[in-house]
Amino acid sequence: MKVGIVDTTFARINMGKIAIDELRKICSLPYERYTVPGIKDLPVAAKKLIEERGCDIVIALGMPGPKPIDKQCAHEASLGLIMAQLMTNKHIIEVFVHEDEAKDEKELWMITENRVREHVRNAVDLLLNPKKLQKLAGTGQRQGFPDVGPLLR
Amino acid sequence: MKVGIVDTTFARINMGKIAIDELRKICSLPYERYTVPGIKDLPVAAKKLIEERGCDIVIALGMPGPKPIDKQCAHEASLGLIMAQLMTNKHIIEVFVHEDEAKDEKELWMITENRVREHVRNAVDLLLNPKKLQKLAGTGQRQGFPDVGPLLR
Amino acid sequence: MKVGIVDTTFARINMGKIAIDELRKICSLPYERYTVPGIKDLPVAAKKLIEERGCDIVIALGMPGPKPIDKQCAHEASLGLIMAQLMTNKHIIEVFVHEDEAKDEKELWMITENRVREHVRNAVDLLLNPKKLQKLAGTGQRQGFPDVGPLLR
Amino acid sequence: MKVGIVDTTFARINMGKIAIDELRKICSLPYERYTVPGIKDLPVAAKKLIEERGCDIVIALGMPGPKPIDKQCAHEASLGLIMAQLMTNKHIIEVFVHEDEAKDEKELWMITENRVREHVRNAVDLLLNPKKLQKLAGTGQRQGFPDVGPLLR
Amino acid sequence: MKVGIVDTTFARINMGKIAIDELRKICSLPYERYTVPGIKDLPVAAKKLIEERGCDIVIALGMPGPKPIDKQCAHEASLGLIMAQLMTNKHIIEVFVHEDEAKDEKELWMITENRVREHVRNAVDLLLNPKKLQKLAGTGQRQGFPDVGPLLR
Numbered sequence: 001m002k003v004g005i006v007d008t009t010f011a012r013i014n015m016g017k018i019a020i021d022e023l024r025k026i027c028s029l030p031y032e033r034y035t036v037p038g039i040k041d042l043p044v045a046a047k048k049l050i051e052e053r054g055c056d057i058v059i060a061l062g063m064p065g066p067k068p069i070d071k072q073c074a075h076e077a078s079l080g081l082i083m084a085q086l087m088t089n090k091h092i093i094e095v096f097v098h099e100d101e102a103k104d105e106k107e108l109w110m111i112t113e114n115r116v117r118e119h120v121r122n123a124v125d126l127l128l129n130p131k132k133l134q135k136l137a138g139t140g141q142r143q144g145f146p147d148v149g150p151l152l153r
Numbered sequence: 154m155k156v157g158i159v160d161t162t163f164a165r166i167n168m169g170k171i172a173i174d175e176l177r178k179i180c181s182l183p184y185e186r187y188t189v190p191g192i193k194d195l196p197v198a199a200k201k202l203i204e205e206r207g208c209d210i211v212i213a214l215g216m217p218g219p220k221p222i223d224k225q226c227a228h229e230a231s232l233g234l235i236m237a238q239l240m241t242n243k244h245i246i247e248v249f250v251h252e253d254e255a256k257d258e259k260e261l262w263m264i265t266e267n268r269v270r271e272h273v274r275n276a277v278d279l280l281l282n283p284k285k286l287q288k289l290a291g292t293g294q295r296q297g298f299p300d301v302g303p304l305l306r
Numbered sequence: 307m308k309v310g311i312v313d314t315t316f317a318r319i320n321m322g323k324i325a326i327d328e329l330r331k332i333c334s335l336p337y338e339r340y341t342v343p344g345i346k347d348l349p350v351a352a353k354k355l356i357e358e359r360g361c362d363i364v365i366a367l368g369m370p371g372p373k374p375i376d377k378q379c380a381h382e383a384s385l386g387l388i389m390a391q392l393m394t395n396k397h398i399i400e401v402f403v404h405e406d407e408a409k410d411e412k413e414l415w416m417i418t419e420n421r422v423r424e425h426v427r428n429a430v431d432l433l434l435n436p437k438k439l440q441k442l443a444g445t446g447q448r449q450g451f452p453d454v455g456p457l458l459r
Numbered sequence: 460m461k462v463g464i465v466d467t468t469f470a471r472i473n474m475g476k477i478a479i480d481e482l483r484k485i486c487s488l489p490y491e492r493y494t495v496p497g498i499k500d501l502p503v504a505a506k507k508l509i510e511e512r513g514c515d516i517v518i519a520l521g522m523p524g525p526k527p528i529d530k531q532c533a534h535e536a537s538l539g540l541i542m543a544q545l546m547t548n549k550h551i552i553e554v555f556v557h558e559d560e561a562k563d564e565k566e567l568w569m570i571t572e573n574r575v576r577e578h579v580r581n582a583v584d585l586l587l588n589p590k591k592l593q594k595l596a597g598t599g600q601r602q603g604f605p606d607v608g609p610l611l612r
Numbered sequence: 613m614k615v616g617i618v619d620t621t622f623a624r625i626n627m628g629k630i631a632i633d634e635l636r637k638i639c640s641l642p643y644e645r646y647t648v649p650g651i652k653d654l655p656v657a658a659k660k661l662i663e664e665r666g667c668d669i670v671i672a673l674g675m676p677g678p679k680p681i682d683k684q685c686a687h688e689a690s691l692g693l694i695m696a697q698l699m700t701n702k703h704i705i706e707v708f709v710h711e712d713e714a715k716d717e718k719e720l721w722m723i724t725e726n727r728v729r730e731h732v733r734n735a736v737d738l739l740l741n742p743k744k745l746q747k748l749a750g751t752g753q754r755q756g757f758p759d760v761g762p763l764l765r
Contacts, residue, residue, distance in 0.1 A: 007749050012763040014750030035746040037734045040706060044697035075225060080694035082233035085197035094193060105763045122190045134188040137160050138167030151165040151258045228378060235386035238350035247346060275343045287341040290313050291320030304318040304411045381531060388539035391503035400499060428496045440494040443466050444473030457471040457564045541692035544656035553652060581649045593647040596619050597626030610624040610717045
């Protein structure tokens with residue numbers, strides 16, 4: 001089994017590097033990395049990692065800017081990533097960090113670090129340990145920020 | 154015949170558990186459960202349940218958060234769920250409960266319980282008893298809230 | 307040749323019944339009726355009517371509610387209906403009546419009756435009498451409300 | 460080679476007639492005309508003209524109304540037309556005239572006449588004379604209104 | 613290996629010419645140019661360059677106008693370009709310059725020149741030198757404006 005990691009030169013943090021660091025910490029799965037210019041280049045890159053380089057799951061990393069056009073690009077990329085999954089029957093875990101999610105650069109780093117690492121663990125669990133995710137069903141997991149937790153009845 | 158149930162760790166209520174409980178109450182159909190991180194992971198998971206695990210219908214459970222980005226994710230997931238159905242010729246019943254549909258946590262639990270259970274019954278009827286749905290055509294059925302009923306002429 | 311009719315339990319008027327009534331008045335084509343819970347279930351149901359039950363055209367009937375989420379569901383369903391047509395090379399005539407199109411329930415009934423009946427006639431013309439539609443090209447036909455007519459030069 | 464022309468009964472100007480008139484003026488290509496009720500019926504009709512009636516290019520003519528729902532229908536139709544092109548590898552030239560583009564009916568006629576005729580010429584050039592379009596690359600061509608021209612450096 | 617270049621007559625700058633100039637400067641790859649009327653014609657043209665003329669990558673050049681309808685066309689075109697990539701497993705680098713990105717015509721020329729040239733280099737790197745992009749991962753690259761650079765930790 002192999003993990004694909006696709007990231008962008010547009011992002012302001014080396015998200016792929018964080019993903020690889022986390023992946024190495026938690027498992028010995030081989031990986032393929034593929035860097036593209038922007039988030040709208042992610043869908044086909046993820047599909048190529050699956051179909052041409054034998055990846056069983058892909059982690060798609062992007063950092064949309066704060067402008068309306070950036071939001072629209074993220075929306076288009078998300079639809080493409082969903083379509084790529086439906087065409088390949090493989091998961092592509094989208095990890096987008098919006099530049100305006102954080103109040104400053106320090107917080108943006110923190111969100112990015114956490115979100116990338118948590119989703120790398122999610123991806124590995126989807127591949128190797130799906131029961132672990134099932135135990136967390138409905139528990140209000142968040143990536144990048146603290147979990148909100150389950151609703152009390 | 155087999156029912157697929159796909160839910161998320163993002164949701165704040167264990168929607169899959171409610172669905173399974175209802176399914177067991179009303180029929181003896183076998184089921185497959187699949188838990189993914191978030192709602193945008195639902196479409197491919199539902200398709201995999203159909204194509205790789207032999208499900209004849211899938212119930213896709215999600216709880217979008219209250220922020221605009223959450224609404225957009227729900228929209229993207231919905232489009233993916235529709236596409237997955239068109240690619241498989243199988244129904245995928247979308248059961249989304251938006252966190253901001255309710256005025257408090259208690260009501261959110263109530264809506265979720267009702268909507269999940271009613272849609273599990275819809276899914277089973279689509280599979281086993283389609284004439285029952287036909288009798289309810291145009292009667293203003295709602296899931297989660299009371300039915301609004303048919304319009305008087 | 308066979309006509310498919312797909313409607314919902316969500317609608318507040320039995321739109322399928324009106325469609326069948328009109329169909330019987332104007333032709334002797336056989337039909338298949340399929341009732342689903344909501345409008346987002348229409349696209350795959352229409353595709354199944356075409357591919358699994360041999361329908362040559364489908365009339366897809368829905369009544370979106372007045373809330374923004376209802377509008378979004380209608381948008382998603384419409385995209386799915388267009389995609390289903392492209393995948394089958396068959397027409398699926400979308401007949402949506404928005405609950406907030408009318409000022410009261412009486413008018414909503416009137417719009418629904420008219421729109422369903424007129425689109426059933428359109429569907430039959432597409433199948434049996436395409437030249438009739440060609441004669442009406444550019445004449446400002448409306449369904450549910452009076453025609454607006456052609457623009458004077 | 461054959462040109463497809465698809466138009467609607469919803470439009471308030473007989474756009475198909477204008478297209479055919481222009482086509483006859485500029486070339487001797489045979490054509491197929493297909494009239495559908497509304498713009499959301501255009502995508503599958505265009506695809507059928509290509510796949511079932513042998514058209515090499517299609518001109519898709521529509522006149523969306525002024526209401527928000529009309530704008531949304533146009534958006535959905537446009538996405539369908541793009542998808543139909545990708546599924547067939549043939550161009551479908553979208554010619555939409557929005558009712559609210561003009562200040563009065565006279566101007567709407569003028570815009571419609573011009574836009575339809577100019578796009579018929581574009582379609583014929585795409586088929587027979589692609590180098591002519593290449594010479595116009597980046598020259599600010601508009602259809603329906605005067606060209607805006609290239610930007611001065 | 614061959615590069616496709618698709619541009620429009622709608623754009624107000626000859627973007628294809630700039631792309632070809634840059635391509636010739638940096639490599640000796642052969643290219644195919646294809647000019648279409650507007651941005652919504654780009655997706656199928658790009659797909660035809662890949663499937664019918666053997667291009668391994670395509671640069672899709674467009675200049676959306678400043679009106680809301682232009683923005684919507686750009687959105688639709690972008691979705692089509694993503695879909696075309698998924699259907700071909702080839703990159704199509706979208707290079708759109710919005711007319712209202714610049715404060716005057718001079719700046720619009722500058723943005724266009726820079727963005728086209730930088731994306732031509734990106735396209736060539738994707739084909740011939742993917743490791744170069746990987747070295748730039750997460751460095752805040754921008755095309756048309758100065759790079760924003762990586763976030764300091």
